[in-house]
Amino acid sequence: MTSWIAELKEIVGSEDIITDPERLLVYECDGLSIHKHPPAAVVFPESAEEVVGIVKVLCRHRIPFLARGAGTGLSGGAVAVQDGVILELARMNRILEIDYENRLAVVEPGVINLMLTRAVADAGYFYAPDPSSQMACTLGGNVAENAGGPHCLKYGLTVHHIAGLEVVLPNGEMVTLGGHGTDAVGYDLLGLFIGSEGTFGIATKITVRLTRQPQAVKTLLADFLSVEDASRAVSAIIAAGILPSAMEMMDRATIEAVEASVYAAGLPTDAAAVVLIELDGLAASVEYDAARVFELCRANGARCVLVARDEVERARLWAGRKGAFGALGRIRPDLMVQDAVIPRSKLPEVLPEVYRIAARYGLRMANVFHAGDGNLHPNICFDGRNPDEVQRVKEACREIMELCVRVGGTLTGEHGVGLDKIAYMPLVFTDDDLEAMARVRAVFDPEGLCNPGKVLPVRRCRAF
Amino acid sequence: MTPQNADGVERELVSIVGEANVLRPVPETYVIDDRRPAFVVFPETSEEVAALLRLAHARELAVVPMGSGRRLSFGNLPERVDILLSTRRMNRILEYEPADLTASVEAGCALEAFNRAALPHRQWLPFDPPDADRATLGGIAAADDFGPLRHGYGRPRDSVIGLEVVQADGTRIRAGGRVVKNVTGYDLNKLFVGSFGTLGVLVRVNFKLRPSPEAEATILFFDSGWERLEAGARQILQSELLPAALVFANEEAMSVLLPDHPRKALLVRFLETAPAVVYQVERAKALAHSLAVELVELKDEASRSIWEKLGRLHRLLPTDLRLRLSVLPARTVEALWASERALGEKLARLHILAQPGTGIVHIGGGLAIGEEHILSSCAQAILHLRMMWAAHRGRVIVEHAPPEIKRYVDVWGDVGTSLPLMRALKHAFDPKRILSPGRFVAGL
Numbered sequence: 001m002t003s004w005i006a007e008l009k010e011i012v013g014s015e016d017i018i019t020d021p022e023r024l025l026v027y028e029c030d031g032l033s034i035h036k037h038p039p040a041a042v043v044f045p046e047s048a049e050e051v052v053g054i055v056k057v058l059c060r061h062r063i064p065f066l067a068r069g070a071g072t073g074l075s076g077g078a079v080a081v082q083d084g085v086i087l088e089l090a091r092m093n094r095i096l097e098i099d100y101e102n103r104l105a106v107v108e109p110g111v112i113n114l115m116l117t118r119a120v121a122d123a124g125y126f127y128a129p130d131p132s133s134q135m136a137c138t139l140g141g142n143v144a145e146n147a148g149g150p151h152c153l154k155y156g157l158t159v160h161h162i163a164g165l166e167v168v169l170p171n172g173e174m175v176t177l178g179g180h181g182t183d184a185v186g187y188d189l190l191g192l193f194i195g196s197e198g199t200f201g202i203a204t205k206i207t208v209r210l211t212r213q214p215q216a217v218k219t220l221l222a223d224f225l226s227v228e229d230a231s232r233a234v235s236a237i238i239a240a241g242i243l244p245s246a247m248e249m250m251d252r253a254t255i256e257a258v259e260a261s262v263y264a265a266g267l268p269t270d271a272a273a274v275v276l277i278e279l280d281g282l283a284a285s286v287e288y289d290a291a292r293v294f295e296l297c298r299a300n301g302a303r304c305v306l307v308a309r310d311e312v313e314r315a316r317l318w319a320g321r322k323g324a325f326g327a328l329g330r331i332r333p334d335l336m337v338q339d340a341v342i343p344r345s346k347l348p349e350v351l352p353e354v355y356r357i358a359a360r361y362g363l364r365m366a367n368v369f370h371a372g373d374g375n376l377h378p379n380i381c382f383d384g385r386n387p388d389e390v391q392r393v394k395e396a397c398r399e400i401m402e403l404c405v406r407v408g409g410t411l412t413g414e415h416g417v418g419l420d421k422i423a424y425m426p427l428v429f430t431d432d433d434l435e436a437m438a439r440v441r442a443v444f445d446p447e448g449l450c451n452p453g454k455v456l457p458v459r460r461c462r463a464f
Numbered sequence: 465m466t467p468q469n470a471d472g473v474e475r476e477l478v479s480i481v482g483e484a485n486v487l488r489p490v491p492e493t494y495v496i497d498d499r500r501p502a503f504v505v506f507p508e509t510s511e512e513v514a515a516l517l518r519l520a521h522a523r524e525l526a527v528v529p530m531g532s533g534r535r536l537s538f539g540n541l542p543e544r545v546d547i548l549l550s551t552r553r554m555n556r557i558l559e560y561e562p563a564d565l566t567a568s569v570e571a572g573c574a575l576e577a578f579n580r581a582a583l584p585h586r587q588w589l590p591f592d593p594p595d596a597d598r599a600t601l602g603g604i605a606a607a608d609d610f611g612p613l614r615h616g617y618g619r620p621r622d623s624v625i626g627l628e629v630v631q632a633d634g635t636r637i638r639a640g641g642r643v644v645k646n647v648t649g650y651d652l653n654k655l656f657v658g659s660f661g662t663l664g665v666l667v668r669v670n671f672k673l674r675p676s677p678e679a680e681a682t683i684l685f686f687d688s689g690w691e692r693l694e695a696g697a698r699q700i701l702q703s704e705l706l707p708a709a710l711v712f713a714n715e716e717a718m719s720v721l722l723p724d725h726p727r728k729a730l731l732v733r734f735l736e737t738a739p740a741v742v743y744q745v746e747r748a749k750a751l752a753h754s755l756a757v758e759l760v761e762l763k764d765e766a767s768r769s770i771w772e773k774l775g776r777l778h779r780l781l782p783t784d785l786r787l788r789l790s791v792l793p794a795r796t797v798e799a800l801w802a803s804e805r806a807l808g809e810k811l812a813r814l815h816i817l818a819q820p821g822t823g824i825v826h827i828g829g830g831l832a833i834g835e836e837h838i839l840s841s842c843a844q845a846i847l848h849l850r851m852m853w854a855a856h857r858g859r860v861i862v863e864h865a866p867p868e869i870k871r872y873v874d875v876w877g878d879v880g881t882s883l884p885l886m887r888a889l890k891h892a893f894d895p896k897r898i899l900s901p902g903r904f905v906a907g908l
């Protein structure tokens with residue numbers, strides 16, 4: 001047995017390490033099946049001390065490694081491209097402390113996003129960032145990706161809700177980032193770490209901020225006969241100075257898939273697009289804004305605007321939205337979930353063009369996305385066994401990225417660069433910009449062992 | 465710099481920004497702590513800033529960037545200051561897309577000027593740092609400078625979506641972009657925001673904006689002790705109400721803010737839709753009644769003006785020393801007490817503003833400068849406060865102090881386990897240490 005494996009077994013016990021190639025296949029990809037590569041081994045640490053031990057061993061042997069949460073990432077971030085070792089953190093899933101007075105909770109990285117919200121719900125709180133994958137994804141993964149979600153329109157991204165981190169650096173040293181409820185002094189390393197896609201170290205403890213549940217919530221569903229009208233309504237609501245807590249669009253292809261699935265929410269299958277709009281806050285504001293949203297939707301061609309009558313109806317609409325990727329995933333063997341951002345006023349101009357690109361490559365596309373922030377998810381249903389189709393998917397994706405960048409947008413709003421978007425990075429950043437990023441990475445990981453091959457084009461990392 | 469060197473440098477500076485935009489000799493107003501810069505320069509474009517930094521880099525001249533200069537006293541004693549680089553002439557709004565709620569401005573653009581331009585579109589940047597009337601947006605970003613509105617809107621850090629930065633060697637880079645949601649690559653915005661000009665010179669800042677509130681009102685609770693005011697704050701924070709700002713002010717502060725009511729107060733600011741402001745004011749009134757505290761309501765302009773005054777409090781009262789404590793929100797009043805006890809006898813007209821929602825406590829007052837024993841006992845008191853609060857994750861930052869105190873006290877306090885990373889970042893971005901050397905944490 002290789003000596004490092006023996007050393008790792010000493011730390012976690014021989015049960016908690018996988019090296020059998022067959023069992024490793026489970027870990028060959030994340031939620032984006034297009035990138036596959038099995039790791040050399042998977043270890044299951046149960047504490048920060050074990051993570052430190054594992055990282056030190058791997059460092060000494062110069063073996064690349066990376067953390068993995070639930071593997072729901074959509075950019076290939078948790079793929080061990082360089083035959084590295086995966087530290088699977090699912091077992092570090094305890095909620096360590098809840099402090100309502102200061103609106104903080106301290107958790108281990110393997111805690112599932114929704115579990116935290118459930119744990120604090122009775123006390124009247126929630127954890128605001130709510131990726132559609134929140135039933136499965138971990139808070140560690142959310143920190144690494146700076147995850148968003150439908151309600152980020154009003155509440156902000158993960159980075160706005162993390163108060164502190166305990167991090168095992170790539171050399172095995174442990175540091176504290178952020179003040180864990182007070183302001184840290186010095187450079188904002190906490191902000192820098194969040195969204196670093198697992199390349200700056202492994203978060204072993206997370207202090208999150210809790211948010212009070214709003215007094216009132218109102219959920220509306222507007223349906224439209226064209227995607228352009230729907231986009232115009234979204235832009236009009238933003239321009240009117242209304243800040244809904246969420247504004248999500250689903251196009252016909254998505255609606256059909258959802259309605260044919262277990263997530264069926266009673267969406268109108270003859271609509272070209274629906275927009276799910278949620279308002280929350282003080283009852284007085286919610287009522288007032290709901291009336292304005294209603295008018296703006298009608299003025300922009302909504303065929304009808306429904307209001308969820310009760311919590312059951314509301315939950316059903318959201319289950320439809322959050323199950324959309326799952327529903328789309330059943331249409332063809334594979335699903336390419338894309339992610340890009342454009343200035344939101346550009347929606348009416350860009351969306352039709354995105355469909356035209358898909359049509360040109362003969363691909364089946366469905367759009368379901370965070371319209372309020374201009375965060376697109378053009379999804380392509382395809383068959384990964386067909387190399388020609390895979391090639392067309394890749395080419396269409398590149399064109400979509402180029403289009404979004406051209407109108408002032410960017411490559412990813414929440415899924416990260418990972419493996420998937422490295423090649424597009426020069427579309428938005430100059431060599432100097434990328435070199436500055438590489439310099440920051442080298443500060444955290446001078447040896448280049450922590451999740452190598454992600455985020456930055458390789459030739460640039462090599463320069464350091 | 466020798467006088468001969470200085471003449472040579474001056475010629476080069478003039479060749480970059482023009483005769484009219486190089487100031488030498490440098491007047492008193494530009495002195496930083498006890499250092500007088502050799503030059504003040506006023507570039508007009510990012511190209512000029514890049515040329516200035518190339519020059520400084522080649523000759524290893526220390527550069528301190530500044531906006532309006534309102535925060536120049538914030539920092540440790542500078543090791544060296546050769547060139548003070550003012551962004552005053554870089555004050556344009558470069559792009560403003562009301563439909564996107566985003567804007568891009570030059571670093572020297574004034575907060576007030578921007579908000580005036582955004583007003584017709586019913587949008588704003590919800591920042592209210594001290595001296596907001598003079599603040600530049602680059603300065604706000606560089607210092608991540610906030611005021612009471614942080615409670616409702618977060619810190620400037622949370623609103624910055626993109627930057628253009630001139631690095632120490634003069635190369636320009638961009639971070640982020642112009643969209644409100646962006647995880648493309650590492651978020652270098654976070655690195656530069658709050659770095660106080662020690663890693664690069666911000667020349668352009670992109671922000672996301674907020675719709676401006678339709679209505680506004682401020683409720684003040686008054687009492688002779690803190691207990692009931694604290695209970696009031698706690699009840700508001702645990703209720704459905706959504707105040708934009710929440711501040712305790714002591715008698716001294718109130719004597720300026722509302723001279724008819726020189727008593728301890730809790731100020732609560734509501735910025736919302738009109739019906740929601742009405743609702744919240746009613747709720748706050750009922751709360752005041754149940755707590756048996758006195759209440760004053762300020763509407764619209766009166767409300768705006770008391771907050772604007774609060775941002776200038778340190779100009780309205782003697783403020784030779786100003787500290788900022790950051791504690792866990794539930795301990796705000798405890799921290800307020802502790803700092804009052806620690807400094808009450810040493811500072812004249814001690815004024816306190818404390819935010820129970822964020823745990824930020826500001827304390828300021830006048831000092832008998834020149835009296836060595838008072839200065840050293842003040843320094844002792846600061847160190848003692850710092851030590852006491854470190855046990856509760858609290859921090860004590862010296863925002864403003866005479867050099868005599870800065871000689872005894874590191875203004876930032878202990879950084880913790882991440883200091884080696886910060887040192888390495890400084891080295892990676894400014895290896896020759898030409899950008900505000902000595903001023904940041906641990907003298908970086």
Ligand SMILES: Cc1cc2nc3c(=O)[nH]c(=O)nc-3n(C[C@H](O)[C@H](O)[C@H](O)COP(=O)(O)OP(=O)(O)OC[C@H]3O[C@@H](n4cnc5c(N)ncnc54)[C@H](O)[C@@H]3O)c2cc1C
Pocket residue numbers: 030031066067068069070071072073074077078089109130131132133136137138139140141142143144145146147148149150197198199201202203204325326414415451
């Ligand atoms: C159906 C579906 C819907 C989704 N909806 C959304 C959405 O609305 N918004 C959104 O933002 N994302 C969404 N995602 C993407 C994904 O769920 C998020 O990126 C999530 O944050 C990943 O969490 P994870 O635990 O699965 O991480 P993984 O996929 O396991 O890992 C992701 C990255 O994080 C790193 N990492 C994991 N844990 C740690 C740690 N403790 N320390 C350091 N690095 C770590 C890994 O190395 C990897 O690079 C969706 C995905 C799916 C499948």
